[in-house]
Amino acid sequence: MALALLFKARMRLKALLVAHILTLLVFAPLASFAQETEAPDGARINSAQVSGLEIGRLSPGLREDIGKLTGTSLNREQLQVLARRIEEEQPRYVAAIRTALETDGGARVTFVVARIRDENRDTDVNSRYIVDKVDVRGVPERDLSADLQKDLQALSGKPLDSDAADAVRGKLKAEFPNYDVERRTARADERGHINLTFVLTRPDWARWLRYEPIDANALYHSDQGWGAVLPLIMAGRDFHVMPYIAWDTADDLVEEYSGFGVRAESRRLGTDRVGMLFEWSTFDQTWRNPTLAALALNPQIPGPYRNRMSVTPLLKFAITPQFSVAGGVGITELDPLIEELRVPSQMANVAIGSVRFKQQWGRGPRFDQEVGAAFTVRTGTRALESDFSYDRYLGEADYQFRSGERHRVFVSGMFGRINGNAPLFERFTLGDSRTLRGWDKYDISPAGGNRMFHTSLEYRFHDVMLFVDGGSVWNTGADRRIRFSTGAGFTPGPLFFTVGFPINTDEFHAVFTTGFRFGISSTGVRKF
Secondary structure (H helix, E strand, C coil): CHHHHHHHHHHHHHHHHHHHHHHHHHHHHHHHHHHHCCCCEEEEEEEEECCCCCCHHCCCCHHHHHHCCCCCCHHHHHHHHHHCCCCCCCEEEEEEEEEEEECCEEEEEEEEEECHHHHHHHHHHHHEEEEEEEEEEEECHHHCCHHHHHHHHHHCCCCCCCHHHHHHHHHHHHHHCCCCCEEEEEEEECEEEEEEEEEEEEHHCCCCCCCCCCCCEEEECCCCCEEEEEEEECCCEEEEEEEEEEEEEECCCCCEEEEEEEEEECCCCCCCCCEEEEEEEEEEEEEHHHHHHHHHHCCCCCCEEEEEEEEEEEEEEEECCCCCEEEEEEHHHHHHHHHHHHHCCCCEEEEEEEEEEEECCCCCCCEEEEEEEEEEEEEECCCCCCCCEEEEEEEEEEEEECCCCCCCEEEEECCCCEEEEECHHHHHHCCCCCCEECCCCHCCCCCECCCEEEEEEEECCEEEEEEEEEEEEECCCCCCEEEEEEEEEECCCCEEEEEEEEECCCCCCCCEEEEEECCCCCCCCCCC
């Protein structure tokens, strides 16, 4: 009897021990997760990553969208959309979202991806359906290799084989590396049958032609005040219409101007190689006292005007995906500053020609590089009934290197030259929110110059920025002074804040710039 009781006690002790061990194994990981507080909506995302799947297996567009989460506000609906896109691209996997609140109040976002077990494959509803038809959209069928067309035909007439469909998707990606490839299924006319479609889309960075950049902003410069250029974009895939307004902006020209305009642009006219642009604008000018004083001392420079109205049609042609040319005309009417004098308006009509180069490498999770360059010529000539005769040359180039989501390096340079007698809106300036940050352009050259060069080196760690600028703007025959500035900034998304200091000056002076900037594009020519 005693032995029986002892045996029962030992068995009960062993059962309690096993239950305790199982409890630790099951609930210890959950406890560790419970220590991480879930981040609330609206928290700033410090980092976003994918766990359980090599991120290189995702499309470049999806990788880029995940990377763009850093610095934005947490929105769970947006995260759910990205998780569904992961599952669409990787149908053998499921994706869950985990957010953790970090000590600084920011959020760490992780897409936890796990492979579906083989024994559960029959839970994929589509695998029970017969494939009636297989289509490829986004590229002409004649561009598909014979082997790929054979593999596509082999998918039809039998139940959907996800592994075979994934293999075809991989071959499409290999033959068209500049496209994102998405697999879609839709019910066919006959019950129990589906249609399978592979949709290829070219992301913006891989398009033959890009939309012309516009510097949309609302910013404050401590020496020049407030100003804004605000567009309303109504866009389709290959065409957009963009009305915009300008309010007291003096960031890019000699003059401060307010008004409105509209731009219509297509980057595909029957083919990806041909595009067009049409822009109309009208602006009223406000002239700063330093500019008027400089014009009074130099009567050779054309005088100020009250209103500037412009029409610009432009035709673009891509020779290769990296190299494009454009040509057109610019028609500008300048109304006299003092209406009572009844001085006739002047026309500044120009022929426009430009070439542009862009190239990107990598675009992976570890690093990528981008190089761009543009050169534009604007020629005012009597043949176009222009009252101004001049040639304006502007060259721009920049290089960007990105390593992961933390480190970015920007190097840029530009030069300009004007021969002849150009109106004030064509003259070059430096000392604004992007050039010689730390200087005021109305101290450097209040009426602009006909010669200019500028270079900039910028390093960013996450949203913290350090920069060094150097450049000069001057008139023919005048002394050329090269100026330098340095400073730091903070750029969380479209919001930016910079403080710049001039280096080679006897007076210590800081220039603060802050505001919002949208849509600045590399190698973007400021004026057509």
